[in-house]
Amino acid sequence: MIIFAVETSCDETSVCILTKNKDILSHITYTQDEHQKHGGVVPELASRSHLQILQKITKDALLESGLDITEIDIFCATCGPGLIGGLLVGSTFAKSLAIGLNKSFIPINHLEGHLLSTTFNNEIKYPFLTFLLTGGHTQIYLINSIDNYILMGETLDDAIGEAFDKVAKLLSMPYPGGPEIEKIAKEGNPFSFNLPEPLQKSKNLNFSFSGIKTAVNLIVKKQQKIDKRFTADLSASFQYTLSKILNNKVKIAISLLKNKNVEISQIALVGGVAKNNYLREALKKNFSSAGCHIITPPEYMLSDNAAMIGWACIQKIKINGKSNLYFKANPRLSIQDMKI
Ligand code: KG4
Numbered sequence: 001m002i003i004f005a006v007e008t009s010c011d012e013t014s015v016c017i018l019t020k021n022k023d024i025l026s027h028i029t030y031t032q033d034e035h036q037k038h039g040g041v042v043p044e045l046a047s048r049s050h051l052q053i054l055q056k057i058t059k060d061a062l063l064e065s066g067l068d069i070t071e072i073d074i075f076c077a078t079c080g081p082g083l084i085g086g087l088l089v090g091s092t093f094a095k096s097l098a099i100g101l102n103k104s105f106i107p108i109n110h111l112e113g114h115l116l117s118t119t120f121n122n123e124i125k126y127p128f129l130t131f132l133l134t135g136g137h138t139q140i141y142l143i144n145s146i147d148n149y150i151l152m153g154e155t156l157d158d159a160i161g162e163a164f165d166k167v168a169k170l171l172s173m174p175y176p177g178g179p180e181i182e183k184i185a186k187e188g189n190p191f192s193f194n195l196p197e198p199l200q201k202s203k204n205l206n207f208s209f210s211g212i213k214t215a216v217n218l219i220v221k222k223q224q225k226i227d228k229r230f231t232a233d234l235s236a237s238f239q240y241t242l243s244k245i246l247n248n249k250v251k252i253a254i255s256l257l258k259n260k261n262v263e264i265s266q267i268a269l270v271g272g273v274a275k276n277n278y279l280r281e282a283l284k285k286n287f288s289s290a291g292c293h294i295i296t297p298p299e300y301m302l303s304d305n306a307a308m309i310g311w312a313c314i315q316k317i318k319i320n321g322k323s324n325l326y327f328k329a330n331p332r333l334s335i336q337d338m339k340i
Pocket residue numbers: 010133134135136137160161162164165176177178179182271272273274275276277302303304
């Protein structure tokens with residue numbers, strides 16, 4: 001069985017051709033760089049760009065895989081959540097191909113793509129915890145099985161990636177800010193600035209990042225000279241604060257689950273921010289010895305990509321996912337809203 005997957009929910013235009021047996025025959029992701037000069041993603045520019053690039057990378061992917069389009073068995077695409085223009089472009093493109101070729105179309109939730117990405121390359125022991133850390137979401141899920149996710153907590157304001165991007169912007173770094181902050185933080189002292197740690201005393205699993213961004217803003221405004229030393233120290237302190245927040249939430253999650261007699265041995269980090277080595281290593285250091293292993297998907301499945309959408313589609317098929325050409329793209333599509 002050969003699957004063709006499309007991801008266009010934000011500023012990555014991505015297609016993937018893969019088999020049910022996990023062979024990735026082609027995977028092409030185009031990252032739109034036209035947003036850089038605006039310091040963030042401009043939705044209208046993103047959808048126009050998806051429209052221009054999608055046909056080209058589809059042709060390239062078919063060439064690379066050595067397949068003819070008629071050999072594809074199932075088409076799938078991200079139908080939400082995300083920017084509606086991009087979702088419409090990608091899902092309509094995949095649906096049209098499915099209709100024209102009389103094949104199935106399976107709608108995929110972008111968050112499910114991220115959540116299932118670690119099941120691609122890890123021996124999973126259910127249930128396991130997943131931290132979804134992206135530019136649009138910060139959520140903690142208990143994953144009991146494919147298709148059974150319990151949302152345990154989420155951000156009440158900014159997403160963690162958004163916090164990275166906003167702090168980077170305050171420090172005049174290019175978009176996306178996460179990788180820039182990680183790079184320069186290596187040269188800084190993480191104890192230089194005391195930043196707030198919102199909700200750290202609460203025993204729930206919600207996050208809040210907007211106060212940290214405001215604190216950084218005040219520090220930047222007061223500073224006379226914004227030089228490399230200052231930028232590195234503030235970046236390192238910001239990253240260190242986020243790492244403390246994440247570590248604390250992992251501790252709370254483990255203890256909340258223990259109280260309900262749920263033992264976990266794996267904590268998955270998914271989404272673009274999970275690329276951050278400093279955050280990953282801090283969690284590994286703190287929890288691996290206690291028998292909790294930090295797991296991540298393959299690198300190419302961390303940022304937005306069509307491979308994780310194709311893989312989620314394969315999982316859906318295993319549990320009887322059906323073709324649905326009438327599924328509407330929805331910018332606020334949710335997996336479910338069940339809190340422990
Ligand atoms: O998952 P993703 O590619 O797209 C969304 O679904 O949002 O995540 C993008 C986010 C951006 O905010 C970007 O700054 C952040 O991931 N990011 C990082 C790193 N690489 C990407 N944040 C921190 N450290 C990184 N190395």
